[in-house]
Amino acid sequence: MKKIGFLSFGHWTPSAQSATRTAADTLLQSIDLAVEAERLGIDGAYFRVHHFARQLASPFPLLAACGAKTRKIELGTAVIDMRYENPHYMAEDAGAADLISGGRLQLGVSRGSPEQVIDGWRYFGYQPLEGEDDAAMGRRHVEEFLELLSGKGFAQPNPRPMFANPPGLLRLEPYSEGLRERIWWGAATNATAVWAAKLGMNLQSSTLKFDETGEPFHIQQAQQIRAYRAAWKEAGHAWEPRVSVSRSIFALVDDRDRAYFGRGGEEKDTIGFLDASTRAIFGRGYAAEPDVLIEQLRRDEAIAEADTLLLTIPNQLGVAYNAHVMEAILKLVAPALGWR
Structure with a gap:
């Protein structure tokens, strides 16, 4: 058995071809999609967070609105850039x-990905401490956040x-009791996945990671x-972790599916560079x-290892x-x- 959720990047574009032409369209349709996903039996509604872009950014108003409109579906992020x-x-x-x-929150956090602007976190008032880079600053923010979620008095x-x-x-x-155990780390490397396990975070692994082998x-x-x-086992935590992977998966069952996704072009992994020195797969x-899809997915070792699968969706095609x-x-x- 696997939990199956959707992951929306929350794009909008002022184009006649887009069902989400404004930020309001994307936000309101995201709520509607969470409601519809719950009706279908989908287990989770997850949203990406990007700043300085025509995409979803501040997640908590949206998560709260989805929470008020639904009753069972998990509501999460994949991921919040902690920088x-x-x-x-x-x-x-x-x-x-x-x-x-x-x-019902399942919050995915991470050090973030390349953004729309140079060092965008500086505009939010943050900068690394002496000896830190921005990735270390993001991890420090995570550790502070986890400590606050423990509920211990400090002030x-x-x-x-x-x-x-x-x-x-x-x-x-x-x-909120129990939220601390529902924090996930979006890991791009094996080392940060191990770091997340030691801190007692669940693991989110997306469709991108550093090419290590x-x-x-x-x-x-x-x-x-x-x-x-x-x-995780070595750390001896008192609860079982969860692991999710994300995939773009489309069953071609009608002419719309074939028109949108039946032309191929994504049947192989690709290699790229996140910056001048970071090779990613x-x-x-x-x-x-x-x-055909069933047989292809049987051979995906990471999907087999994960207990949760997030389906990345083309939100601009409408609810x-x-x-x-x-x-x-x-x-x-x-x-x-x-x-199932």
């Missing part, structure tokens, strides 16, 4: 959104407060997952008739079409692979 985040403010926002949803109370305080040091409010993407990703699970997409894409996977592909 841009104030851990204290984020802990308050996350606690509030989690309480509104009834404890000295005012002896003459406006309102009566509970005894002892104060924590941030609102506090030259092997096919799904094999490298499966090795990353195994390294993560070994590190990008995983292939899948688009085929259901019987109805994306619901069709998810329903085809649920009914025509997942049962044959033992996911």
Whole structure:
């Protein structure tokens, strides 16, 4: 059995070909899609976070709205770039959104990816400490965030407060019990996956990772997952971790599917460079008739290793079409692979 969710990058484009021409279109359709996904039996609605782009950015208003409109579906991110985040403010926002949803948040965080502007986090008021780079700053923000989610008091109370305080040091409010165990780390390397395991975070592995061995993407990703699970076991945490992978998967069942995704072009991994020295491998997409698709997916080692699969969706094609894409996977592909 696998949990199956969708992952939306939340694009909008002022084009006649786009169903999301404004930020309002994307936000409101994201809520509608979460509602529709829950009706279909999808397990999770996840959203990407990008700054300075025509994409979803601040996730907590959206997550709270989705939480108020749904009852069962998990609501998450994949991922929040922690270089841009104030851990204290984020802990308050996350606690509030989690309480509104009834404890359904699954927050993916990371050091982030190449962004639209140079050092965009500087515009948000952050800069690395002496001896840090921006990646280390992002990881430091994560560690501060995790500590705040523990619920331990740390702030000295005012002896003459406006309102009566509970005894002892104060924590941030609102506090949501259990959220600490529902934080995920988006890992691009084996080393950061192991680091996440030691800190007690779940693992999100996307369709991109640093090319560390030259092997096919799904094999490298499966090795990353195994390294993560070994590190988790060694750390001795008291709960079982979760692992997700993301894939673009389209069952070609009608003329719309064939027109959008039946032309091929994503059947192989690709290699690229995130900067002048960082070689990355990008995983292939899948688009085929259901019987062919099933056999292709059987050979994906990383999907087999993961307990959660996030389907990346083309949000600009609208709610109805994306619901069709998810329903085809649920009914025509997942049962044959033992996911349902």
